[in-house]
Amino acid sequence: VKKIRLPLKKRSYDILIGDDLAKKSGAVLRRLRVGNDAVIVSNANILRLYGARIERSLRRCRLSVRFETVPDSERAKSFSVLTGLMKRIAVYDRAKTLVIIAFGGGVIGDLAGFVSAIYKRGIPYIQMPTTLLAQVDSAIGGKVAVDLPLAKNLAGAFYQPKIVLSDISLLRSLSVRQVRNGLAEIIKYGVIKDEGLFGYLERDYRKVLSLDRGALQHVIWRSSRIKAGLVARDEFDNKGVRVALNYGHTLGHAIEAASGYSLKYSHGEAVAIGMVMALGISSRLGLAPDRDVSRIKSLIMSCGLPVRVKGLDLARIYEAHLHDKKFIRGMNRFVLPEKIGRVRVVEGVPDRVIKDAIRQCA
């Protein structure tokens, strides 16, 4: 098991990455002393696969166990699901010391984390991410939220978990599309911060796609270390450090919005195209050398991720990007690669440059 410490004074916690951590979850919770009554927030699909092993582990360590299932997919990140969940927890919560376990992908992590942040003004929770994307990204850093009709993640909080348990054995059941989804974020880490990780992916992306254990542990560990490092320096995303994680996300989110958050593009797929569009902006501004631009684009393609938008109105992508949360006082803000392993935040990119970069990916 590999361990990363995320130092945040009183809110510091560990990220553990290894095999069969779900089977050890009872012992881990006991050691943390965060509560005796576990509420596992998950969905039917994940519980059918892995519910029994986590329940057995918790009961063996004399924790009480209650399952709370929510609908699958982004629909669960809504106020109606949030209130329903909180009402049931409130009825159940008599003479108990609750600890919430977010057992699922990024959707469950964001929802269960937000419930933990606001129920009784905050109760302890742990993240047990079950997708590659959640293990390398969403389970770390304490950003929790639900969606509003106007935009994703519009109602949320910063609320750190007590521990993150990234159990690699749970990834076996992921579809290849889900693995690629996570790979997009791992490529992002390489580009923003770690040329070594990028080179590793160029050589061994096939091992990740085929869920080779060693490769998975390596990329999850390296990605988690980068995310933990950025979060440690900028917990509340107001020091201009954490913003680097948005590489590919400004136009990526715009692609998701323009497609109405349909199943057409997964988050990772939209981010992959967004990364290529941001590269286009970088080249036009003379920031990134051609060689690095083509290496990044090739890796994205080799991993089976898209580099072009199909069947979407380009004007809608442009419109959607204007609503980006990172914009300040009407000024746009992009994270642009300078070379593999280094990005720069650029404000006020000319509209025509953005439009050209979007058009180039059609």
Ligand SMILES: NC(=O)c1ccc[n+]([C@@H]2O[C@H](COP(=O)([O-])OP(=O)(O)OC[C@H]3O[C@@H](n4cnc5c(N)ncnc54)[C@H](O)[C@@H]3O)[C@@H](O)[C@H]2O)c1
């Ligand atoms: N908080 C953050 O910092 C942050 C960062 C990135 C993304 N996010 C959020 O994360 C969400 C996306 O997360 P995601 O990509 O994990 O999607 P997801 O949570 O919807 O999971 C994807 C699918 O995989 C299934 N699944 C989960 N684990 C499985 C397993 N082990 N085997 C088989 N199937 C499994 C799920 O049931 C679901 O159908 C978005 O809502 C996004 O906004 C949050």
Ligand SMILES: [Zn+2]
């Ligand atoms: Zn992302």
